[in-house]
Amino acid sequence: MLLRPIIALTLLGAFCGFVSAAGAPAASAATDSREVRAWLSRIHEAAARQNFQGIFVVSGGGAVSSARIAHYCEGSNQYERIESLDGQARHVFRHNDVVQTLWPASRVALLEQAQTMTSFPALLQGGVDRLAEIYEVNPQGSERVAGREAHVLMVQPRDAHRFGYRLWSDKASGLLLRSDVINDRNEVLETSAFSEVTIGVKPQVDSVIGPMRKLDGYRIVRPSLTPTRMESEGWGMRQLVPGFREVSCVRRPMESPTSNPQEASAEPVLQTIYSDGLAYVSVFIERFDAQRHQRSIRTAVGATQTLMRRHGDWWVTVVGDVPPATLLMFANGLERKK
CATH class of the missing domain: 3.30.200.100 (MucB/RseB, C-terminal domain)
Known part of the structure; x- marks a missing residue:
């Protein structure tokens, strides 16, 4: 579980009728591929294009981890800062596809290119081309998460080869506020959620670029x-x-x-x-x-x-x-x- 919240956190526009459908009952008919693409793409794009900061918590299987995250976007550039709040101190800084992971206690800095996998609050890991063939997506109304109004989507697999998801997307920005992974018995296996979040913050690029340039005393691993x-x-x-x-x-x-x-x-x-x-x-x-x-x-x-x-x-x-x-x-x- 630690891979997603701490190391692999690499952070698509209108809802195509989502707002009017969001209040529909859970038994509503499955949406077509264009609506699926629009809904999930809006969530994914918000993680890359919105400026936000907050604390998120990942829990599952009796384990809990939390981190403080900040994400900034200036033009085509993305900046990210993640600080683990549990266990061994670890800081992750990202400028576009350049990622630095620092372990202050052991004075080790890992420098690498961002990998393919994405994670909360990003969503799509391999595009949306065939998602409607694999998953059925239905609106489940709206709820509050971290003090913000959110649309709720149920993403159910069409076969037994994958888990399902319940997603909470911020109404105003599209940012994913919470994600549950659900098995075939409708049991929640894992939850990733903001406990607090501020969206639309002013970019603080130096808070990311600065530490990436100050690696004196660290053993550099590439x-x-x-x-x-x-x-x-x-x-x-x-x-x-x-x-x-x-x-x-x-x-x-x-x-x-x-x-x-x-x-x-x-x-x-x-x-x-x-x-x-x-x-x-x-x-x-x-x-x-x-x-x-x-x-x-x-x-x-x-x-x-x-x-x-x-x-x-x-x-x-x-x-x-x-x-x-x-x-x-x-x-x-x-x-x-x-």
């Missing part, structure tokens, strides 16, 4: 991410889970940025990201190491499921906000071609 393709690395999928498509594939270091450089593995791990437009699944492939990879593992924290197991001379880790059976389909579909 992970080498090499774009590639699974086929080029000798791997393939016998069959993809319906609705998902590959959106990114890289070879990357496998060590933690705060770990001892002497303990880093010389061989990188292959990471491939798949998305259906809202949900994502990451498949990591690395050489099997009997000392580190002792047994298969399945875990769940909130909506995030993880499956780890051996695949011949390799070790495969599959992570995503999808049902356990979907992770298993990805793992079973993976095959070594050479």
